[in-house]
Amino acid sequence: MSLLRLEQVSKQFGRTRVLHAVDLAIEPGECHAIIGPNGAGKSTLFHLISGLLRPDSGQIAFEGKPIHGLPSEQIARRGIARSFQISQLFTRLSVFENLRCALLWPMGYGCSLRHLLGREKALNARADALLDELGLQALRDVPAGELAYAAQRALELGLAIAGDARLILLDEPVAGMSHSEAAQALALIRRVTAERTLLLVEHDMSVVFELADRITVLARGEVIATDTPARIRTNARVQEVYLGTGAGGQSDA
Amino acid sequence: MADALLFATLNGLVTGLLLFMLASGVTLIFSMMGVLNFAHASFYMLGAYFAFSLSQHLGFWPALLLAPLLTGVLGALVERYGLRQVHRHGAVAELVFTFGLAFLIEELVQLFWGRATQDFRVPALLDFPLFTLFGQDFPAWRAFMLLLSLGIFAGLYAGLTRTRYGLILRAAITHPQTVANLGHNVPRIFMLAFGVGTALAGLAGVIAGPVLGTWPGMAASLGSLVFVIVVIGGLGSLTGAFVAALLIGLLQSWAIASSVGMADVLALLGVSFPPDHPLRDLWRLTLPQVAPLLPYVLLVLMLLLRPAGLAGNRED
């Protein structure tokens, strides 16, 4: 059974058709990348899966149960976490607080009024471990809004992987990073998502071809192909509608 | 009954259009700058007071022209030296700033003009009954208010759709970033919009001052109402504000003209209360009694049922 399955999902904004009859199946444990030119509908697809938007028609099922139409917090609780293309952080809270907030639900605290955060050793230890993992330990008490770009992206990624979500959606995790930063981030992604299923949107083709087990190509709101990286590289339709814009697909976006 | 309804409708229109003159300014400013100007009605008050003082020296008609100009200049200055400074601190600070400004303007007006209602009168030229119907005069001044507001609406509409500045304004409403990228001086456009918006409020004050009273409380009683209209109409929508302003003007007017009460409704349902029941105040309520509060009820209902407002597309 696929972990996530989209069937005939369509979405329009006014008269603009953004997604049309998209079918997609994500298998457990795989790293699945979605590529496509600007305006192909990649971000909209993520918003539909994570519940920030509702599909006009079609179905989305996670672990066999329909999730379309659920509010985003319900979807998150079922085990889908995501990152954003533009960092969405708790700007006035420290880096440590950001991560701790992300851990409250997965660790069963929810909106509790009975616990005092300072006394929850397990929670704090895990947040600190996460800090180490992200390489943000030195910036522990800096407000997230004051972080440099690369650190913000690292924290953004951290918020997505903090819980124990079974499916992680990453929206352009290395966009705007330098080569060395991107390499670090990549290693991190690989490390923390080793046991999990990953759905990725990325413009940087080197990243995509390095990480992805399978690739789906989206253009003008429609799925053109879903296949292994090797076969996508040679797919004639993909070449025609997509790779032409990316100059062989090897350059940075 | 028909006569009361006719007058209620006429009066509702006058009030509604007046409210729209204020609401249009708030909408314009909100669309451009994302600021809900709580102090907008205070500029309305300033318009009335400026016109009152000017008319004592220059006569009414020059004041009709000068007072809105003066108000607009003051508004532009407030934007330039006040709001722009606060903008950096975020939306809440901006809203709170205009809230404080409204308070401040009321205090200053009291300082300079005193606390009593001013003797601001309709100019002699228009101080006659236009027609008498069912024993009640319809003053010529009200007709003038009606015409002027319609004229302003038409002018605003034409200005926004036909002139170069209007086009830039409209573009800036929907795509402020793009307009800035095209090389337009967005801060100056903002200042201009704020000036025009407050000048409109000032004009509304000049024409309303003589009939609705020129007193330090005139802004407070109207300020929240204008806010309500802008929210009900849908934040940022001129058409929505127009419809909402007329709706509220007419609704209040009609509600006052009616004489329906809770007691009647309950009687229809066959329910009655003893006169010393704890809820006695509730079942004695009548529609005219609560008419001025209806906009707030409408606001709460609207935000619950259709949060974006009548014609709005912005969520926040």
Add this chain to the structure above:
Amino acid sequence: MGSRKAWAAAAALLGALPLLFDSVLSVGILNQMLIAVLFALSYNTLLGQGGLLSFGHAVYFGLGGYVAAHALRLTELGSIGMPLVLLPLAGAAGGLLAALLLGSVSTRRGGTAFTMISLGLGELLAAAALILVAFFGGEAGISGDRTAGPALLGVNFARETQVYYHAAVWVFLGALCLAAFRQTPAGRLAMAVRDNPLRAQCLGYSAARVRLLCFLVAGTFAGLAGALFAIHNEIITSQALGTANAGQVLLMCFLGGTGYFLGPVLGAVLLTLCSALLSDYTTLSTLYLGLLFVGCVMFLPEGLGGLLVQLHARWRHGRLGSLARPLARCALPTAALLLSGVLLLELAAREGEVLHVAGLALQAANVWSWLGLAGFGAVASLLLRRELPALQAAWQQTGAAHISQGRP
């Protein structure tokens, strides 16, 4: 534990204050201060912690007060025998109930929508309070005798100081609870939702639920403060839930700084003192408060609390010294500018009176009085403009040093 020491010091201060200021008036002012502090803290739970700007928070203060006043009255009439020390709980329950009823509709969305609903509900309730006489008691309000209930350990609350200590205990407990609330998962999530509701939702938290929870906490403690108000004054009228009261608490929080737990405390203390004492010197006290408010929003977005925190940080890093010189050079022109502004306003407020300042007789009818003051102010502002950049630069410099020390 530094914070434990701070709480102990606060408790000691609360205990000592009425010994130092023991007249009926000073104890009365202290009492008002306590109530204002709790009210402002509850408001800042909403504004500073939850990011919810409300124009109708006085509703919960007022309703809590009314519940307490009714309990007081029923006790006086002998219908019930509620000890005074339990009344604040009744008020808190009233605030909670009202917040539950109204909050469930108003916290569905944050931002402007929330502010607008709070404004609408505030106006509605304030108007309804005058119309619905049975519960709100009309213009005369609801009054009761606080000494009527069963005495506690021989204390019958006839004396002001007894009422003060009673209020102090409750306010201390209330502040403790609100401080603790910031440390709970729910309280911390309120800050998260304030900063980024979208992200909070994608982490599995319902922003609306978190906001409601925050709102309920704020409403409960506003109700508690309202009950203390009713006990202190032995009467509550519809003014308590009016928009003026709601504006007052907003002013307190912004004055003190919404970003700090102690900010509203500072603002409440200052504002209570000002409004109690300022009106003795001038008829323009409300105008000055308005100017203070607008000035604070414009130039001190973090409030006085924020300023103090910044100063403290510079002091800790030994950088206050480099600020002293530019600060001193700005002080005189600033004082002169303020003085001329105040005198101009006072002059405008007094037709036909003579204002004696430093041997000069200023008069509203005299043009030279106006010109002289305006000129004085203009010179002061020119001087200030010359000196200000140095101060700003020094401030930035010392601040930057401080921040960079906080980072690796």
Add this chain to the structure above:
Amino acid sequence: MFRMPLPALRHLALATSLALGSLFSPLTLAQEPIRIAFIDPQSGSFAATGNSAYQVLTFAAEHYYNSRGGVLGGRRLEVVALDNKAAVADSQLQLRRAISEGMQFVISGQSSAVASALSTGIERHNERNPEARVLLLNYAAVDPVLTEDACSFWHFRFDAHADMKMAVMADHIAANPAITRVYVIGQDYSFGQAVGAAAARLLPARRADLQLVGNELHPIGQVKDFTPYISKIVASGANAVVTGNWGADMVALAHGIADAGLDLPVYTFYAAYDGITRTLGEAGRNRIHMVHNDHANPFPSDERRDFTRAFEAAHPELNVTQPRLVNTLMMLVQAMEAAGSSDPLQVALALEDSRLTTMTGEQIWMRPQDHQLFAPLHVSVHTDEGIEFDLDRSGWGLRTVHTTPLEATLTPSSCQMQRPAP
């Protein structure tokens, strides 16, 4: 306004010094002035009336007593204005200040909410602190309940309450056979509601063919445009309007009626002074009728004329708007002299059942049963003809057209007063 001596010193003491707390303790020396706390709004929206009342009171104290050697064998009367911003909480605080500074008399009046708070506050204070009692002299708050169910031994009212005034108004209306249909409109709060209820009760009882054709309430200060209400008045076929409105609501209502060209008499309680008379101007001519206990045009007595002229010479921008303030002060001093002391209990006992001839030459009486003052009440009309004492320097003023003698204003009271043990 530096109204009080040494405020700076006093408050520096409060704010900074710890030991100076004793400065607040009452001092009673033989030649110590008698300080009277005047707790009324001096700032904010209601300040105009409070300011002018304070000036009248101060002037009267100077004019009648201090310039003639003081009271009780040479003690000066000193009126201290304590700003309550028309708010209950601030009133309570100012009461505490008055108590702290040893003042024994409080004069207050604007807003029944404040009066009610002060009355209950003082009642409880006196009960708990018999050594430092305080007396409340209410010069203007007219909620009947203050001398009815909520009456207090320590509260004396020097104005006629709403029901008494409504009764006089009903007499006056009933005496005019041209009026058959009356429309009542008012602000939706205690006073407006009381006027409406009293009108509904009293008017039809006065004359069989007198009927109430409307009884409307509107939220206070919320109505932007009164025209819809005017339309209803027209539609009802009313030939007189009764309203308890005051302030901007009153002005707007009167202007609305004038603008609609209605030739109706309007019977009111608060349609003059502090700018309202000037603003009404022509719109109020022979239309606005007002019930009050003042009686100035034509001047009833030389004393009243002299006092008014002297006051207006000293305060060119003000009027003697509420001469009952002078009555209040005179009765207070008379009671002090009779008791031979400024002890509030003795003064209160002396005030009960006291009578006074006012500066207009009228007899007034303080009823002991409920501490309600009874005086002849007058109905005046807004006009510019035959006006010797105009208001707001406008040429317009109030001319007395009807007088109800003291005896006819007596109304029963439900007051069950708790009197202090002798």
